Amino acid sequence: MENAQLRGELDQVRVELTGLRAEMSRLGVLSAIELEQHRVRLSREIADLTAKGEAEKAELDRHLRGLRQQIVVTEETALLQEAGVYRYRHPLSDAVTYQSQLSRLQDQIKAMTRKDGGAVKAATGWTVNGSAAEGRAMVRDFSKLMLRAYNAEADNLVRG
Structure with a gap:
């Protein structure tokens, strides 16, 4: 018995x-x-996606640096144009002896046109x-208005 x-209990279990x-x-x-196999597979997927994300971020950072360099050049050009300083072709630009002097003069003009560069003296x-x-x-x-007017007059004199 x-x-x-x-046997009955075993059948019930x-x-x-x-x-x-x-x-x-x-x-x-x-x-x-x-569960362990699933965890390992997910860990590999996470590692792959992280590596891919970091590679994309590095590429975007390189692209951003390039764009920022372009912005600086554009901002400088806009500031100079705001003051009436435009990039023009000087009659002596082709003369080799004058190229370095013209370049130095353009750099000096840019420096003086910037804020507190000395191109304009004004009350503070x-x-x-x-x-x-x-x-x-x-x-x-x-x-800015006075500097623009002065640069327009100087430009007219140089061209004439």
Whole structure:
């Protein structure tokens, strides 16, 4: 009798185990080995995507550096044009003896045109409607206007 009782209990455990396995399968529960394999595969994918992302970031950084260099050149040109300094072809540009002097002169003009470069001397303590900021803005605007007018006259004289 004891043997029959053990068989009955064993059959009951087998039925319960089969039911639990069916439930695990239905829920998508994986074994420890399957979980480890899945983790390894995901780790490899993460490493590959990270490497790809870093390579793309490096390429974008290189591209950004190039664009920033172009912006600096464009900003400098815009600032010079704002002051009336344009890149023009001088009649002596082809003369080898004058090329270095013309280049030095253009560099000097660029340096003087920048803020506090010495091309324009203006009052610093000016106020407008009691505002020092508005005064500085007005002085800056008039300084640009005067420098632009001067450069236009100088350009006309050189060309004439």
